Amino acid sequence: MDVGRVIGNVWATKKDENLNGQKLLAIKILLDKEHERDGFVVASDIVGAGVGDLVLISHGGGARHAVGNSKAPIDSAVVGIVDSIEVLDYE
Amino acid sequence: MDVGRVIGNVWATKKDENLNGQKLLAIKILLDKEHERDGFVVASDIVGAGVGDLVLISHGGGARHAVGNSKAPIDSAVVGIVDSIEVLDYE
Amino acid sequence: MDVGRVIGNVWATKKDENLNGQKLLAIKILLDKEHERDGFVVASDIVGAGVGDLVLISHGGGARHAVGNSKAPIDSAVVGIVDSIEVLDYE
């Protein structure tokens, strides 16, 4: 999975009917606490995330299981709102 | 999913018969409002998108479900025409 | 899917028996009309493509459906020979 920051919403009136009712979020993937990857992904939201939230994103079949429809025409879903990432030092 | 800009059509007379009747679009993936990723992807169109349209693309199994044939020999499909990407500032 | 240029053949005597009889092509993925991505992929050919041909490549489950064996040990297949990519200007 990836951790990313929600930056906005994606609106598409003309779309696959199996996307109806799905909230589509634009998300930048985190590289570390200060940097983000170029570009953004779009994911279906199932946990009620909003702009600015740090979220956990699952891709592929895992995303379709998350929205409860293994035939959904999606490849990414927000499956959690991240409280914290506890990065520890180690030898 | 990705958001991309349709830049053209891909024509292939000699192809897998399960691709017959499918409209194949060449699409550049958006990095942000001014930049696009190097290269392009080819996706089957199910929403009637045209050159210049901003579209939502799904990859993998999600694409095959979108064209209504889980055995289709494809890995990307246009599943929506994007009206807008509402990117908001956040703290 | 990707569009790529066939650059050669890959020969492997010792291989998974489910690859027997499959023609394996080495293909460079096109970035645009003048540039290609670093590296190459290997794909099973089902449309009779040859060296120099511009081809359409499908990845993942779509590739296995293309060769007609959803249990094939492959992840890429040539599913079409590209006649042309019609890239149009747009506002």
Next chain:
Amino acid sequence: MDVGRVIGNVWATKKDENLNGQKLLAIKILLDKEHERDGFVVASDIVGAGVGDLVLISHGGGARHAVGNSKAPIDSAVVGIVDSIEVLDYE
């Protein structure tokens, strides 16, 4: 699969219920013995790995099989703790 170094834990209270009880680890993917890839991935842990451990990560459907739930909303799982990577010279 990838080999990576566990750098921390990811905590998410609000999440897909199928993630309940799963330990989520933040992992940097190894490029070689001295370098790591930019960014990190999040994987479900099924072997009891801890921070600093060198682990084997499987992605996609393989990850869902590893956690014993092919409908799990995940795309990566830690499937082994690496004892050693024996890299040998060759002509």
Next chain:
Amino acid sequence: MDVGRVIGNVWATKKDENLNGQKLLAIKILLDKEHERDGFVVASDIVGAGVGDLVLISHGGGARHAVGNSKAPIDSAVVGIVDSIEVLDYE
């Protein structure tokens, strides 16, 4: 698929039991005859490849079919030992 060079073995005592008995190889992916991609992948070997061999690697579901267990917790498998890659010039 990818072509890669076997550089070593990966040993993991504590692992998913479905990995028991599987030989795990560390492999660098070839970009061309002189260059390799950064990093390495780990793949299950089903053709008896050894260090220094040039091998054909399949990813995703194709890899699981190759090891004969569609529920295997893997995402890459060595499915052939490459005799030669015949790259030809073309106009």
